[in-house]
Amino acid sequence: MRGLLTFLLVIATFFVSCGSTTAKKSAPAEVPMAVVVPIFNGDSAYSFVEKQVAFGPRVPNSEAHIKCGDWLEDIMRSYGADVVSQRFEVLAYNGDRLSARNIIAQFAPEKRKRVLLCAHWDTRPWADSDPDPSNHYKAIDGANDGGSGVGVLVEIARHLAYAPTEVGVDIVLFDVEDYGIHEKETSAVENSWALGSQYWARLPHKSNYNARFGILLDIVGAPDSKFNVEGISKHYAENIVKKVWAQAKRLGYGNMFVNEDGGYITDDHLYVNRFLGIPCIDIINYDPDSPNGFGPYHHTVKDNMEWISSETLKAVGQTVLNVIYNEK
Numbered sequence: 050m051r052g053l054l055t056f057l058l059v060i061a062t063f064f065v066s067c068g069s070t071t072a073k074k075s076a077p078a079e080v081p082m083a084v085v086v087p088i089f090n091g092d093s094a095y096s097f098v099e100k101q102v103a104f105g106p107r108v109p110n111s112e113a114h115i116k117c118g119d120w121l122e123d124i125m126r127s128y129g130a131d132v133v134s135q136r137f138e139v140l141a142y143n144g145d146r147l148s149a150r151n152i153i154a155q156f157a158p159e160k161r162k163r164v165l166l167c168a169h170w171d172t173r174p175w176a177d178s179d180p181d182p183s184n185h186y187k188a189i190d191g192a193n194d195g196g197s198g199v200g201v202l203v204e205i206a207r208h209l210a211y212a213p214t215e216v217g218v219d220i221v222l223f224d225v226e227d228y229g230i231h232e233k234e235t236s237a238v239e240n241s242w243a244l245g246s247q248y249w250a251r252l253p254h255k256s257n258y259n260a261r262f263g264i265l266l267d268i269v270g271a272p273d274s275k276f277n278v279e280g281i282s283k284h285y286a287e288n289i290v291k292k293v294w295a296q297a298k299r300l301g302y303g304n305m306f307v308n309e310d311g312g313y314i315t316d317d318h319l320y321v322n323r324f325l326g327i328p329c330i331d332i333i334n335y336d337p338d339s340p341n342g343f344g345p346y347h348h349t350v351k352d353n354m355e356w357i358s359s360e361t362l363k364a365v366g367q368t369v370l371n372v373i374y375n376e377k
């Protein structure tokens with residue numbers, strides 16, 4: 050009996066083995082291909098912030114502004130982007146006539162499915178929140194306010210050069226975000242901020258421009274940053290907020306990307322949502338429970354490289370990379 054049982058077991062095993070081998074060969078592969086996401090380099094992003102700051106404050110109509118704009122166009126081209134420079138004149142709230150340019154770096158412009166990434170590259174002409182009144186009309190370095198978002202996007206472009214995403218990517222660098230009304234001037238002026246994005250959202254570089262969604266990066270470089278859920282983002286694009294925050298959590302950055310309401314910020318994404326109807330979120334370091342909402346350096350002469358952390362740039366950049374490389 051025992052011998053017969055052993056024999057039958059061997060036969061059974063043989064058939065099972067054959068069966069499973071055959072099944073493996075003929076069954077279609079149902080395991081999804083793992084997406085390879087490049088490793089974002091926080092030090093590289095840091096160096097791109099440093100490079101912008103070295104030009105001096107990027108205030109429209111200044112020499113530093115022209116030089117930095119040229120550098121941004123060149124570096125985006127060197128990473129294989131099809132660059133469109135949108136030049137225009139705009140009247141600021143105080144009557145200043147500004148020569149402005151939005152820089153649009155298109156990756157795989159032929160693709161229909163697209164994602165928009167954006168930041169502002171100009172810097173504030175006045176340190177109007179500075180504790181020292183003698184600084185209230187001095188221009189700021191804008192390392193964090195302006196420079197950090199652009200630094201992250203240039204580093205993302207560096208990866209897009211050799212590892213294309215499945216969807217097309219447009220990196221739009223807006224001008225004249227930060228020429229809004231001076232804090233010490235009392236008259237209310239509507240829409241004095243974000244003039245570059247207002248221009249582009251009304252008149253995009255391509256007629257009928259569309260993107261699946263947009264991510265705006267602003268003030269994303271300070272050490273120990275906390276990114277609350279900004280109100281306009283939640284109103285227009287809650288599912289994109291969820292997608293990005295979930296990716297951050299998966300990467301271990303849940304302590305930075307917190308699920309708490311973060312107030313409403315008038316920023317470039319407002320006009321992308323309002324005029325173009327593209328759901329666009331803002332990743333911004335703003336905490337309504339902190340003394341001034343933004344950090345103590347904000348709109349002061351202290352917004353310099355000392356407030357830039359390559360760890361924070363890495364957390365934001367890696368999160369955005371994981372989002373865009375997982376888009377199909």
Ligand SMILES: [Zn+2]
Pocket residue numbers: 173194227348
């Ligand atoms: Zn600002």
